[in-house]
Amino acid sequence: MTSAVGLQPRTQEILHTLNLHDTLNARGNRMSETAFWGPDATGRLSRCTVGPEVTSPTPFPHVLVTDQGCTEGVFDDEISARGHRVQRPMELVHYACDSASDQHWPVTAYVRNHSSGAIEVWHTKYLIGADGAGSIVRHIAGLRRKANGGEEVWAVADVWAHTDFPDARRRAAVWSSNGGCMLIPNKDNGMRVYVQLQRKHLNVLDGNIPGGFVHPSTALPENSTLLFEILQACLSEVMAPFTMDITRVAWISRYRVTQGIADRFVDPFQRTYLVGDACHTQSPKAGQSMNLGMMDSFNLTWKLALVLKGMAKPSLLESYEVERRHIANQFIEFDIKFAHIYLQKEALGSPEFFSVWKQSHGFISGCAHRYPEGLLTRASAVRARINQSAAEPLTPGKRLHTMTLTRHMDGTAVGLLEDMPSNGRFHLFVFAGKLMTFAIFKAMANFLSSSDSPLTYFSKSTDSSSDSFQSENIRQGHVSNPFRYLDLFLIHTSNHLEIELCKLPKPFPQWGSRVYEDVGGLGHAAHGVSEKYGALALVRPDGYITAVTSLDNARGILDCLKDFMLETPSDYEMFDPGFHESSSMGGSMV
Numbered sequence: 001m002t003s004a005v006g007l008q009p010r011t012q013e014i015l016h017t018l019n020l021h022d023t024l025n026a027r028g029n030r031m032s033e034t035a036f037w038g039p040d041a042t043g044r045l046s047r048c049t050v051g052p053e054v055t056s057p058t059p060f061p062h063v064l065v066t067d068q069g070c071t072e073g074v075f076d077d078e079i080s081a082r083g084h085r086v087q088r089p090m091e092l093v094h095y096a097c098d099s100a101s102d103q104h105w106p107v108t109a110y111v112r113n114h115s116s117g118a119i120e121v122w123h124t125k126y127l128i129g130a131d132g133a134g135s136i137v138r139h140i141a142g143l144r145r146k147a148n149g150g151e152e153v154w155a156v157a158d159v160w161a162h163t164d165f166p167d168a169r170r171r172a173a174v175w176s177s178n179g180g181c182m183l184i185p186n187k188d189n190g191m192r193v194y195v196q197l198q199r200k201h202l203n204v205l206d207g208n209i210p211g212g213f214v215h216p217s218t219a220l221p222e223n224s225t226l227l228f229e230i231l232q233a234c235l236s237e238v239m240a241p242f243t244m245d246i247t248r249v250a251w252i253s254r255y256r257v258t259q260g261i262a263d264r265f266v267d268p269f270q271r272t273y274l275v276g277d278a279c280h281t282q283s284p285k286a287g288q289s290m291n292l293g294m295m296d297s298f299n300l301t302w303k304l305a306l307v308l309k310g311m312a313k314p315s316l317l318e319s320y321e322v323e324r325r326h327i328a329n330q331f332i333e334f335d336i337k338f339a340h341i342y343l344q345k346e347a348l349g350s351p352e353f354f355s356v357w358k359q360s361h362g363f364i365s366g367c368a369h370r371y372p373e374g375l376l377t378r379a380s381a382v383r384a385r386i387n388q389s390a391a392e393p394l395t396p397g398k399r400l401h402t403m404t405l406t407r408h409m410d411g412t413a414v415g416l417l418e419d420m421p422s423n424g425r426f427h428l429f430v431f432a433g434k435l436m437t438f439a440i441f442k443a444m445a446n447f448l449s450s451s452d453s454p455l456t457y458f459s460k461s462t463d464s465s466s467d468s469f470q471s472e473n474i475r476q477g478h479v480s481n482p483f484r485y486l487d488l489f490l491i492h493t494s495n496h497l498e499i500e501l502c503k504l505p506k507p508f509p510q511w512g513s514r515v516y517e518d519v520g521g522l523g524h525a526a527h528g529v530s531e532k533y534g535a536l537a538l539v540r541p542d543g544y545i546t547a548v549t550s551l552d553n554a555r556g557i558l559d560c561l562k563d564f565m566l567e568t569p570s571d572y573e574m575f576d577p578g579f580h581e582s583s584s585m586g587g588s589m590v
Helices: 009-017 021-027 068-081 136-141 199-204 224-239 289-308 314-342 351-359 361-365 439-448 508-514 519-526 554-562
Strands: 029-031 033-039 045-052 063-065 090-097 107-113 119-124 127-129 145-163 171-176 179-185 191-196 244-262 272-274 404-407 413-415 426-433 486-492 515-517 535-539 545-549 579-585
Touching (some): 009 289, 021 068, 127 136, 191 224, 289 314, 351 361, 426 519, 535 554
Antiparallel strands (some): 033 045, 119 579, 179 191, 535 545
16 A cells, blocks of 8 residues: 555445444544635636546545554554454565465465564465555566556655645645646645656656655655755745645655556456555545545455355356456546646646546445456346436446435434445345335245245254344444344335334344434435336345346346356355465465
8 A cells, every 4th residue: 555645436335335434534624625726817826627536426425634653553453353463564575376286275486574584484365465555465476467548757755844825625636837746735734746747856866766656754864854945945936825835744756657557457367456556556646545545355255255255156256357457547548638637738728627526526435336247246237117317326437326215124314334334245235115015025035935045055054044134234233143144134115104014024033233214215206216116126235236037026136146147056165264374484354
């Protein structure tokens, strides 16, 4: 991870389902607006426009600005609370894969322990390369990264400054005849400053600062003073007639970045995967590096978990590269286009510039990402009547937008994300409208209670079909229903006070905590679902929609799951640890 600062709305939604968002939110700063500045007709620096940072429907209509140390610290605390730890300082030296001789532990990794000096030998099932743009994992795997744009060199610093610039607490993109910069408001009245260095600056610098960020805990490079002087001079020139005098520097560095993408995100053995900057890089202007890396990891790890538990076919993992390469390619195309316009001084305030910026809002926020047709995206098989002009129509490949509902059993208003903890399970949503007394609803319920029900068809536990679902939410520290792989949600528009839960057809009474009234049908309408016809939606563990169909086609949900779930789950993976250390001789493994 780079020294990144901004968590986009979709990233925040996922962190919320992991119960990490509240802690990060308390330690960060909300960035809600972006200001664009450029020269007016007289050449004087002036504000072109101010617009919202986020326009997509989301419970988090802002970018959450935190520093890398804070984000990693929150992650470390959560990992420790679950009885695990991140081992530091460790370095992957080499790895090899031999699935022919060892099908269970095919990857052998050689890891240098910098505390002891020993080279440890670890045997593992899979290896994830999350080791940045200069990825050693990618190099060992023989995968190449193709550049899709020119190299950019940036001076970046976290600073405090005295300034009369009026948009110092907004994101500000500034371009003048003297160059450009971007300002990001940090917490505690500090700011992240980005200045793209010109050739004259690079000629002055001694060239000894290595590519990539210098971690804040390390000593600054010898010529950091020179880099600071260039940064301050650039800011003074670009911001004139406003002043911006830096009073304190928390961290400063120079780094090089080239928009690029790896030729593959997985090695030929299908055992080593790349995520984040290891497989795609982009400029910092849209603040995507950390967000895309987290989305890569979230996409991959729930699939790995199901495979390691013996519940899903290994072919499920093939969808990782298909889906995430699609998103990476789209973003790099936007990045190159936006960078080209951004570097044209006369274009900053142009209609073309603002058109590109506005069109990108949903993509930059992560809320409009859509995966292509494939194993987990059945767009061509939609059978339900969905109003495509709705705010967030149910669409395979897109994330399920949250909604506020009233829990049937107690009348409590809840946000849907609150009851969707990230626990590796699929979710079957029944949008029933006012159909709970109709034959179509009762027939669907009968199928969901049968031996062919997708709720229990692939279960490891013979008792799970008769067990009542134990209430879960994002703030529970344990999984209450460990043998389940699919949760059931019933959302209706009838008055919850007029319908007794116990009188609903099976299996809904045993899922009492997941039955909700959609007051006024607002959630149905927002998702394009008619109260007259209803719909079924299969949602993946990462919140993206796999399939949408009609209430009379619950079997279609089962058929979809059969394509990647194991009908007779294998048991050996379920209890194996992710890796074991076999010896010690004076990345991430799972």
